[in-house]
Amino acid sequence: MKKQYFIYFLLLFCSQLHAQQQLTKVEYFVDADPGYGLGVDIPFTAGTTLDVNFSVSLPGNIAEGFHYVTVRVKNTNNQWSAVLTRPFLKESLTPRTTSTVTAMEYFIDADPGYGAATAIPVTAALTTDNSFTIPLPSNISEGFHYVTVRVKDANNQWSSVITRPFLKESLTPRPTSTITVMEYFIDTDPGYGAATSVNFTAGTPVVIPFTAALGNLPLGNHNIYIRVKDANNQWSMVGTKPFTVASTFGLVTSQTPSAWCKTAPFNVFYQVFGTYASDNVFTAQLSDASGSFASPTTLGTLASVSSGSIVANIPPSTTLGTGYRIRVLSSSPAITDNPSVEFSILDACPPPCATSLTLVPTTDDYSSGVLIKETNAQTGIVVATNRITGTARVTYLAGKSVTLNPGFFANNGTVFIAQKGGCQ
Template sequence: MRIPIFAWLILASGWAHAQNNIVAYEHWLDELDAVGQRTLVPITSGGTIAITAADISVDQLSLGLHRIHFRVKDDNSAWSSVLHRSFYISSGNSVALISGEYWFDQLDQTRVPFSFGQAENIDITIDPVATGLDLGLHRVHYRIKDSESQWSAVISRTFHLQSNEQVNLTLLRYWSDNASGYPNDMTTMAIEPEVEVWDVIDEVEFCTWQNTGNTNVYFQLKDDHSQWSSVIKRIFDIDLVATGPDAVGSITGPILVPTNGTVTYSVPVVPGAANYAWTYPAGWTVIGGSSGDSITFETPDDFLNGQVTVTVSNACGQSGPSTIDVVLDDTGLNAVSVAEDIQIFPNPSTGQFILLPNNNAPIEHLTIHNATGQLVQDIHPAQSDRLTMDLSDEANGLYTILISQENRQTKMKVMVQH
């Protein structure tokens, strides 16, 4: 069997600088390019050749898809790059399509067969089973076999495997430098709170970018399944390069805080801030404004003193923190504090307190903590009938005393006022 090659025009202008003359070409089939397998064809010297009727024997080839390769040589003995064309060798008989197979990505060792009714022409729909694939972009490949056991070329399609659960956006990144590798002006910002749909235009800041004016900007979003979107390009007229937000002002709100109450803290609006991040004592519950310049809490029935803190941020950085100390509003303590069978007096005091158990259970261990929860004294008393505690060297404020007696623990509070 021989194949004809029609109207293949090859120019010699692909070589550099001066015009070269083509003096020969050679061809080979598939991977048969070893010495002795290539066929050299001398030609009359010229700047172009047109291969219009080259009969090439393919008797040694099997049925199915193959490739033929060409290259030309000039009068300086330099070879051109290789050109190639695909062709199909059939038996000439009428064949039927009988089955197919598919696989995902590079998993061609786990090909999955599928069947259909035999026919010379088919129109089928396959439903590949993607179990075990990670979420995100993938490729499915499939091919068809005929009644002579010859396979078709491989056809590929790209698809995105996504979760059936609700997907929220968590992170945005964008850049203008489209060079390969990590862009020099990559800007990353968290999406807080996470949302299903987000208006990117309202939040974009161009931090320390070198470009202004009309600029290609590339965007990519990440969801809470750690999947990145495809890259989206938009043109922006950048008239100002942004920086981080201004400094955070002082927090306004109560210092003395009641139990089981509602308290609100706020800061002046910070120019350039996209997010406000608040921290607060354990046990407090946010009931309003968790990400703005104002926040409202509900306090528990008991808590240790602590701090309310806020930092602000945008895509270009953060500023802060600003902090306010908060103290349990327990200034209405009686002169004698009583917890079941234990008394502490006087309370408040300048630092000297007397602890008096009214039962026969010995005080085995006693710890005293300041408003931030830090341990300031750790006492193992020698006697159990009467104990003097000295906090004269400690700062003014509320202190928590944890008292251990046999199998019980009692918590009491005292106020130091010098």
């Protein structure tokens, strides 16, 4: 059975080499050159430049492994261009049937061979979710290393490996010493010893309440950092705690999504402090693409006097981007200096949490925009043979698998991510 591979070439140099002559012939060959004019003809429209997509039919007797496809063109002066060659791999993939996982093993750094690594206890099942402890060899050196895990099924077939780096570092315990200095800073570190000092009685350990001076901090999210120094002049690690500076009205909460699609409504959650008039209306606003609220867009409103959520809708005409911000305002009292949160606008959302998603050429080809294609976060699968071109930024999310079949490709200049995840 012949397999077809899509090869793409941009042949703009030919007319420049030969004084803008018309291109009259395009041909390709696989591996060995049969001679000028004896390659396989590629249909095209004559012109001084050429940008053509074509399919390469592989000979039925071509061996498994790496090969080369070569293209050249000829002009009206019977002059041939230089060749353009691309490697490709022919490989017959035999689909595996679903089989029970029967063995699991790991090794550190060097692979000792299938079945010769350290066994991990596993209960036979179609899927496995296993946690285990890895004792390090006593002679392993300080520095970075790699641990690799693989499984075997009932058909004696091994999986691909999963590898994770780790660092071995010997930490010398510090002797207990009296804490002599405590200091804190907000948001920006001024340097050791230059932060705001906290008065306390030296000792080990130290538990002390204190009041931090907030000064003229702007409304919004901030972080306070605390550290101590001991009698040996050694500083501790830094402890951190987030906090919020608000006026009468609180900021948009973390439950509000950081990105959303233009075609689906979502909730903007807010928290309030103080007392509001009975006719008060909360309004969710969207900045422009650079984060400015000089001419905000209203996403939704809610007549209320307490914390809650506003159903928001992004206008279809809004440009996709990552520089937007969202804020919530109140009308009575009218408070407009409320903090905002970062927000990204994506393209159209996928259908509600499908179990499977099949993406095919033409119908599901993407050339622009920011898109998320997702299925169920536990059982979902994505199977793709579509094409990602232009400036598209596409993410595939699935709980079980993302399969990229022959025909799928993502061109240079695009951003493509396939990862475990999805909707509920």
